[in-house]
Amino acid sequence: MNTDVLVVGAGPTGLALGIDLARQGVDALVVEKADRLFPGSRGKGIQPRTMEVFDDLGVLDAIRAVGGDYPVGMIWQDGKRVAENQMFDPAEATEDSPYTAPWMVPQWRTQEVLFARLEELGGRVGFGREVVGFEQDDDGVTVRFSDGPDVRARYVVAADGGRSVVRRALGIGMTGETVDPNPLLVADVLISGLDRDNWHVFPPRGEGDGFLAICPLAGTDVFQAVAQFPEGTAVDLSLDGIREVVAARSHLAPESVTEVRWASDFRPRAALADSFRAGRVFLAGDAAHVHSPAGGQGLNTSVQDAYNLGWKLGAVLRAGAPISLLDTYEEERRPIAARMLGISTGVHRGEVRRGESTRQLNLGYRESSLTEETRTDPGPLRAGDRAPDGVLSGGRLFDAFRGPHWTLVAVDTEAPEVPGAVRVIRGEEQGSYRKGLYLVRPDGYVGWAGDSAAGLSEYAHRICF
Structure with missing residues (x-):
């Protein structure tokens, strides 16, 4: 059996990634060693940034309906x-x-919602499929199971938890400490x-x-x-x-x-994988970072790993983007995971309050190689930051961002011609958006910002969209 992406683990990370890939038309298979979804409440808090992610993935209404x-x-x-x-x-x-406030949903219910959305999009989960080994080469990865046929995939994502079989097989270590x-x-x-x-x-x-x-x-x-x-x-x-x-x-x-x-x-422990990638195999979620449950950061950081990696895999596999784009997954997510591990540990030890630092709305990628800020006086919203919501020309920006596409927000500035796959929104200055151009990535972060279109085409050519 062949597939573009094999996702190991049907927890929140694997299911969210499966949804993101399915909506991009990427052939992906999620496998789970258990014969059903995880039955417990373990990760019960959905932070505000993850609610924005769920809005984009088309599951927020269902999540709100089963929580409180x-x-x-x-x-x-x-x-x-x-x-x-x-x-x-x-x-x-x-x-x-x-x-702005976390939403309580027991993990088993979150997974049910994600699973239903994945099936709605035509995605697949293979239960009772325990990975026992794999070999990778220049073209892909052959994965072996305790039962059933091998699967050949172009890429593999390990979302199989803190005791990840895949991570251990890769020989990637975890550096951390006992929190308590x-x-x-x-x-x-x-x-x-x-x-x-x-x-x-x-x-x-x-x-x-x-x-x-x-x-x-x-x-x-x-x-x-x-x-x-x-x-x-x-x-x-x-x-x-x-x-x-x-x-x-x-x-x-x-x-x-x-x-x-x-x-x-x-x-309770905190640990960070020494690397988030080895060749064609990526680590995401608890396979890459293990948190204390205090502050509700583990599940949320994990879902956002999937959200970061999903559009990049789709761009490489479906839009012809350079394979080097996949290098930015570890570049962007590992520092974020390290930061959130520190916050989780601080909350557990009573050193950090649950509040602004745990909502995850202030996380971003200003230092990423995918980020270009060309304005001399950018103001508070800069390239690399989360693209805020707002109302432009009578429409909500989050509605415009929804979907696996890039969005160009033109604020009191002439918008240049862009590829048809890029959505263009025009309007006047308001809220967080000063005069200028903001190119918003599929995962809702500003990738490029400028006073004019100078440099935009070069950025687009580098990313290849």
């Missing part, structure tokens, strides 16, 4: 409510940033005796104890329970074990926990 706002934290002590805690610094939505030696339990449970309007937090009762947090998962009847244990503890994931923890750390009776839907334990 984060509840207010409620601190308990001795069976009494003693304080409230806002989990995130608030921010008002603006014309250029319509999404104390193990954590995370479980999706049915529980009685708690309201669903608050995120219930039970601080440690004494020295050596750990906290317990029970959060209602929006759009479901399930709670996510998280408990911390002393270093070296063997965490019991059974129903009886979870009942014991809940009863010992809260005012709830053991039988208030009526069912465990999914449970896991882990030790």
